[in-house]
Amino acid sequence: MTHLDDLDKKILNLLQQNSKANIKEIALKIGLTQTPTYERIKRLEKNGYIEKYVAILNKEKIGFHVEVFCQVTLLVHSKDLITKFELAIHKIDEVVECFHVAGNYDYLLKIIVKDMNTYQNFLKNKLSVLDSVANVQSTFVMTSTKKTSILKLT
């Protein structure tokens, strides 16, 4: 599978919006019948274009009220310490995203927690204790204005 045609792109755009849509519905929207639509989706899954299907929850409703970005600077930048740091980050549930960035600091972490206490606990007992961490600067989210997982294919 070397490239995506227009129908594939339409399918991916639709599935990014609502993965529970049934085949009949998707088939109708893209102008095919069920079987070819079904086969295209299976092919997209099999070839790794579609990684997974997930439920998106309402953060507030389930009690996650605090979102924070952490700018982390490491002490040294040896390969060993970087690997250790990234491994440790992976195990921390509070960290939902972690990016190695090019800029004034080394890592940008996205943290989502229930409340301020949990965040302080995370900082004090989970992040700062990693011996590779030199400095952490927190930026608190006041309101989330936009949030989408849709990458528009054209």
Added chain:
Amino acid sequence: MTHLDDLDKKILNLLQQNSKANIKEIALKIGLTQTPTYERIKRLEKNGYIEKYVAILNKEKIGFHVEVFCQVTLLVHSKDLITKFELAIHKIDEVVECFHVAGNYDYLLKIIVKDMNTYQNFLKNKLSVLDSVANVQSTFVMTSTKKTSILKLT
């Protein structure tokens, strides 16, 4: 619906990992039969705990190779300009997330685009042209170390 019991939490944790799991499978994992499991899921959907179901695509495979965080400072902070800015942001496909933050700048934007050219075009023709924008600082993602949509309920 006032609170989530352990079984609800288990269901939500499972659906965050894989929303395509069928009811039978989920029922088995949480130790219930199909009908009560089905009813719990419907209840969680109806009450807004579950917002939506989406497909997560492989960014690289579909050709999105550049991720950037933009720190945006506004010129003035009148309610009117803020509303205008947020509205404009909503219409820009390249912006997948936008946060109003408390810190040295006003907004943190997450941008995902195909390549550098698209990013430059976004900066020059879509973001900078908004008259409320005073300053933009870009932080480029070199590698994405962790990325999850799972909020672990306990």
Added chain:
DNA sequence: GTTGAAAATCCGGGGGA
């Protein structure tokens, strides 16, 4: 929470442009 059964959907064989 359980059983059971109707309705909807998925899935794939076989065939045609």
Added chain:
DNA sequence: TCCCCCGGATTTTCAAC
């Protein structure tokens, strides 16, 4: 190759207990 028709298998959905 890509698509369509069609029917059996599977799942979802819901009523009755």
